[in-house]
Amino acid sequence: MPLNSRFWAIIFLSAAFFFSGCTKKKKSYDFDPKNTLFSRLGAEPPSLDWHKSSDTTSAEVIMNMMEGLVEYNLSDPELSLKPALAVKWRAENKAQRWIFTLREGVKWTDGKSFTAQQVVDGWERLLNPATASEYAYFLFGVKNAKAYNSGKIKDFSQVGVHVNSQGELVVDLEAPQSYFPYLLAHHSTYPIRKDVVKKFGDQWTNPRNIQTLGAYRLVKWDHDKAIVLKANKDFYGGEPPIKNVVLHIVKDAQAALNLFDTHKIDILDSLPSVELKHLRKRPEYRTVPLLGIYYFGLNVKKKPTDNVLVRKALSMAIDRKEITDMLGGGQVPMTSWVPKGMFGYMPDKGLKFNVKKARELLDKAGYKDRSRFPTLKLLFNTNEDHQRVAENIQAQLKRNLGINVELGNAEWKVYLSALKSNNTPHIFRMGWIADFPDPDNFLNLMTSYSANNHTNWSNKEFDRLILKAATVTDKKERLRLYGKAQEILVEKEVPVIPIYSYVSTQLVSKRVLGYASNAMGIKKYKEMRLQ
């Protein structure tokens, strides 16, 4: 081929590539910024199926396109409940039976009416062992729900939920549960369109297939790039003021910060800790305590963390304050399990930092000769702040105990599947943000039947305490039970090492109004306005 024509061919091809890239980008996310809210997701949501997701990223999207029977009043610091799909509810028989009167005239995005049966369908799917939902235990307070979930009962009609002749939803519990309505603000108990799930199978959460009834509907899901939500004109609460929401999926915190600075996103949280010193001075900076804990789990089936003495030594050899000082966002160092700001927070519980004692314990465990102690593997999900914490812990364990820790990291999706596999590492990083403001949500996490317990640890006494505490209505007695349970968890058995109680650091653009930063980290776009 003569040089000339080759030259033109190259020019033509590169131009074609160049312009094809341009037009595609423009079509996707170019909305009028006046009525579009831009926000950031820190990871690709693992699943938008509200029975299968268990992480905060997915929850943020789901909670804006769906509604539960009740929802939180976010402007109330106590996080009281307000009506959503249920207009009112009442307890009978000392809070053992709950009756919900449902809202009428609610339509799904395809025009079909919302019915009480769809709530029952949702619960059936959540509890169905075939769904393998991590949140199935949410409804274990419901009569026979646990038996149905474990396969002992095959017939769902025996589970304590039904629709009465007035069209009300009636829930019968195993035992009184004062916080039961709070569970219904969580996405795992949302109603579902059984027909849609059946028709599309795994693909039902595709923007083309999904049916929702919240303030926003999912119109686009460009994996690893962005999620686009559009206001739902038929929303029962009226069309929300912000018409479009674009959620950019940006893993890198620095890149996200750049996007905020160039006004490409309006709300940014989980700010990178290295930047806090400078960001703190900005008018857009906000900080709010979160009901959440940052902790490390230990695999109790793997040598040497199968030895309780080793686990205790590890927990005692980590100075939490050194970590929170390093992060500098106002996090509260913690050795107990229930986060600050929640009923049941007991800062005295847990193993305090004590190098001497930690060394003794490790000696006693048979590792007086430290060179015989195997190298521990510590895994965390890829994030620069988790890396900082992990590297600090690595150094602390080296300094205080003289043991070696190898670090590894993986993307969130891969990370979760690694934890669920049989090959869980010795130490893994985890966090838990409250699903509802009650200590049960945190202690339940470590029960033997919780799917979010990746430590392989199980303790009958602990399980019994948690089950019992959930049914006790006397506050003092509950506190006593939770105290005992925390002692088992963080003092006697130590399958987990709590590090700190979360604080959310945020940048919120001045043009966003009505965003109530709250202790559960919930963002409801329908309550926000743009200036």
Place this chain on the structure above:
Amino acid sequence: MRSSSKSLWIDAFNRLKKNKASMVSLGIIIVLCFIALFARQISPYPFDEQHMDAILQPPSARFWLGTDSLGRDLLSRVIYGARMSMAVGILTAFISLILGTIYGVISGWFGGRVDALLMRALDIITSIPTLVLMILVKVIFDSVQLFENPELRALTSILLALSLVGWVSLARVVRGQVLQVKEMTFVEAARALGASQFWTVIKHVLPNILGPIIVLLSFQIPSNILFESFLSFIGLGLQPPFSSWGVLASEGAKSIRSYPHVIISPGVALFIAMLAFQFLGDGLRDALDPKMKGSV
């Protein structure tokens, strides 16, 4: 034979001496090697010691190059990074040298069908994009633990990944050189005098192709260092707390907005080392093969 070969090397060295840039580079490389070998003794602090009272400090009298996001002294980390980066560069070059030479000599010396077969296999390896191959090898060898020493343990998979990619070009050059040399009269003479094939290759062929191999090696070392930095930068390289220049650059990039000093020092170190190796490589090529002067 012996005296003539000696004068060849002396000749080459004299030519190299005239090239100022190369001599300066040689000096820099010797200093770098010295730093790498005695990293522990030279650095003011242990490379993984965290000073929690001094996080992300700018350069000061206490920390000459400042500290990183965990309060570690950057000067110590850069010095220690030199050890890891140089180790990767030199060790991988050495492993690929052995692999490539054996492969190339076999291919070139035996020729014919063996040559065709070996070279087609090489073509297949070359056709896989380097980065993909490297990442694949790295992932596979991640679980291989050959050493007890934590430094070597951390380096194992990256050494293997880089060497398995690096030997290919060496094998090509060696084969070409062997094909050329084996037709020469002194090889014929050695064979006629009854030298075995093995002996001929070791004693007569290899010394005569050493020049081009050395030149190629001097270019391969910096490219290995760069590849390691690159892999570390995208998170596939050394795992913390070990540092190479690439790891340091990757860490620095995370705080580049407010604390640019963290990325500057490893960047400058990498830049100087690259330049030095390039200039020395150039000089060596000119010195060992004056006819090739100017060509790549």
